[in-house]
Amino acid sequence: MRPADQLAQFVAEALKSGRSRQEIADALQEAGWTQNEVSGALGAWAETGFTPPVPRPRPYVSAREAFLYALMFLALAMTAWNITTLGFELIELWLPDATDKYTRYSAQSVRWSVSVLVVFFPLFLVMNTRAQRAARADPGQRRSAVRKWFGYITLFLAAIALLGDLIAVIYALLSGDLTARFIAKAALVALTAGLIFLYFRGEMEEVQDAR
Amino acid sequence: MRADKLAQVALAALVAGLVVFGLLTVGGPGKGRMEKRDQTRLSDLRDLSQYVRCVANTQDKTLPDSLAPVQTCQRELRLADPFTDAPYRYERVSDTAYRLCAGFEDPAWVSEGLIADLDLATGCVQFTYTP
DSSP: OOHHHHHHHHHHHHHHTTOOHHHHHHHHHHHTOOHHHHHHHHHTBOSSSOSSOOBOOOOSSOHHHHHHHHHHHHHHHHHHHHHHHHHHHHHHHHSOOTTOOSOOOOHHHHHHHHHHHHHHHHHHHHHHHHHHHHHHHOGGGGGOHHHHHHHHHHHHHHHHHHHHHHHHHHHHHHTTOOOHHHHHHHHHHHHHHHHHHHHHHHHHHHHHHTO | OOHHHHHHHHHHHHHHHHHHHHHHHHOOHHHHHHHHHHHHHHHHHHHHHHHHHHHHHHTTTOOOSSOOOOTTOOOOOOOBOTTTOOBOEEEEOSSSEEEEEOOOSOHHHHHHHTOTTEETTTTEEEEEOOO
16 A cells, blocks of 8 residues: 555544544654645545545646656756767767768757757756755655656666667677777766766655655 | 765756857857858859859850850849858859859858868859750
8 A cells, every 4th residue: 555545544544533633633743744744634634523534626646746847857858868969969070080971060960959958957957956945845745756756767767878878888899889989979978877867866865765 | 965966066067068168169149140141152152053054055055254144044143242242253164164252251161061162262162064
């Protein structure tokens, strides 16, 4: 049974057995649930004398939260993608490679990536800082399912990128393509994915602590 | 400093560095406008080249001496640089070759990305004509 279900069941049973709302709130807070979670759990039941307790209609997942995290996730994904395309263009310009004459530097691509980064990276930083501040103010938010899912999807994608990068390096080594240009590109991918991985691992550890 | 905080700072530094180097490499909006003007000049030269071929094809397979209008090849042509009003130059090199020139602002960029056989010093492109 999920923690949220347990909490709801506990509140329902406590109300049914005639405990006052204050008593239930005190007991829950003592057990470590936050103020918001307690009032949320109690607010799920209408304040009438009717037994068994009457549930209030509630949404399943916070749509607002889903919107915020989806936008933040998109901003991070666009940032990561354009860090690599922009970095690849600059590497192709700076590290000439006689065996790789078909990939050449394109000013259009650089301009596009710069434009994307200028919009999406600050957006990610602002949204993430706000999400962190909100989580610090109300530790119950760290238990948010939406937050956890986006965090673990990000970790998953970063891990896939790191593994794919390693495979590409080994393949290039075997097929004789391991040039300075290729090493620089692989290092950039590893750096980007590694930083995002480190960052979200820290975030997800907080989630574990908050359990 | 905690690892995730460090990662955030490093990510910000990476993005800032790439954006700065990217802009230093491709140039700012002024360079962008310059590229658009040079593209327009090159496109005008290509139109003129088509015109010269048309004139030669309709007049005994010989290249004309100038870009003077001809009854048989009616088309909209820009004979002068629309940004500086300097006329484009046309030279007949031989029976099978002619040259069209414009005052490119960044000839090196034009020759690198758009047309390889541009003379960097004169801004001339040589075309061949096979009757």
